[in-house]
Amino acid sequence: MFSTEVRAADVYAVPTRATVTKMTEIQEVPESNEARQRAHYDRIVEAYDAHYSDEWSLLYRRRFLYEPLLAGVELRGRKVLDAMCGSGQTAEYLLSQGAHTWGLDISPHVIEEFRTKLPGAIGVQGSILNTGFEDESFDAVFITGGLHHVHPRVPEAVTEIHRILKPGGWLCFFEPHTGSFADAARRFWYRHDRLFEENEAAIDLEDVMHGNAARFDFVTTRYSGGPAYLLVFNSMVFRVPLSWKARYARPLLWLERKLERVQGKRTSCFAMAQWRKKA
Secondary structure (H helix, E strand, O other): OOOOOHOOOOOOOOOOOOOOOOEEOOOOOOOHHHHHHHHHHHHHHHHHHHHHHHHHHHHHHHHHHHHHHHHHOOOOOOOOEEEEEOOHHHHHHHHHHOOOEEEEOOOHHHHHHHHHHHHOOOOEEOOEEEOOOOOOOOEEEEEEHHHHOOOHHHHHHHHHHHHEEEEEEEEEEOOOEEOOOOHHHHHHHHHOOOOOOOOOOOOHHHHHHHHOOOEEEEEEEEOOOOOOHHHOOOOOOOOOOOOHHHHHHHHHHHHHHHHHOOOOOOOOOOOEEEEEEEE
């Protein structure tokens, strides 16, 4: 059972580290679907951070996203990238695991927030489609729900990630996926909800894996996401007042743990994968 005393400060205990002062601007982002995503996110960033960084969403992230996503991946002392990082929720967790952490996002406004919030990380404004980083420069790249924002250019993004990963480096991500009951509802929702841009679409994981079989070893694939994913983690999408979350979050988180044991592709909301670049 979950403790009744859950505080945001308890979710991430970030160790003291030397402040990294070098901040880099990689490139101008091309006018494209990705640029529209940047403008769109800048418009909703305040509400986004309020809903996705509250204590219950942070707890969901840790238990159902970060812990399984990082299982078996050694981070301490490694150079890692939080790609499409937003204001740094994932990067904060990576720092707490002892990683030398970089964040990449297309939004200059968001990257400034990232730098202010996480002085021990390096924030870079740029595109995942053309990062400007050196070849084979990262031990791991993490993406938490960002790839579906660059549709239909996901293959280009994965190619760029492959380029900047060291041999044996990890690509770990979770994304909404095609072939689920949730995706049928999601496609309707995306067309009618102004919180989403027109190019957003769930990832066809099997297709992406087929296109990258020669470049990556597919270490783990799991499916998850139930009522707590929808109403706790994604409370903004359903316009749930933040004050309501504490009333129902605890039982939904308990139920989520039970349901994920039996979930498969069709009954889940997202797919989670760990890939490793072939040597």
